[in-house]
C-alpha cells in the first residue's frame with residue numbers, strides 16, 4: 001500500500017505537538033459530549049469556543065470582547081499568578097494559575113477532578129514551554145502579551161478589532177502551523 005506509506009511520511013512534526021497542546025481544551029470538551037454527563041458550560045479555564053471566550057472576557061457584558069478587555073484580564077491574571085513578585089511567571093506559577101481556574105470550573109459544574117483534570121495540568125506545563133519563547137524558564141510580560149495578541153487575532157476572524165458572534169469560525173488547518181498559538185488558546 002504505497003499510499004499509506006506516503007501518508008505516514010507526510011505527517012508533519014507539528015502534528016503530535018498540535019495534538020498535545022490542543023488537549024487541555026479538548027479534554028474538557030470531550031468530557032462533555034459522551035454519555036450522560038452534561039456538557040460543561042463555557043468556563044474560565046476551558047474551551048476554545050467563541051462562546052467560552054466571550055463569557056470569560058466580556059467584562060462590560062455587551063456580547064463582544066475588545067482587545068483592551070482581553071488584555072486587561074490577561075494582565076490581571078499574569079500579575080495575580082506572579083506569586084513571588086519577580087515580574088515573570090515560572091512554570092509552577094503558570095500551572096498553579098491554570099489549576100486554580102480549572103478547579104473553579106470543576107466546582108461550578110459540581111465535578112470532581114478526573115483524568116481530564118490531570119491531563120489539563122500536564123498540558124499547561126507543555127504550553128508554558130511553548131510560550132517561553134526565549135526558553136529562560138520564565139514567562140515574561142512581553143512573552144505573555146505576544147501570546148495574548150496572537151490569541152486575540154486568532155479569535156477575531158473577521159478582523160474588526162472585537163471578538164463577537166459575528167466572527168466566523170477559523171479553519172483548523174491554520175492553527176496547526178503554530179503549536180503555540182493553539183496551545184495558548186487552550187489556556188483561555
Ligand SMILES: [Ca+2]
Pocket residue numbers: 081082083084085086087088089090093
Ligand atoms: Ca514569578
Ligand SMILES: [Ca+2]
Pocket residue numbers: 131132133134135136137138139140143
Ligand atoms: Ca521567557
Ligand SMILES: [Ca+2]
Pocket residue numbers: 155156157158159160161162163164166167
Ligand atoms: Ca471580530
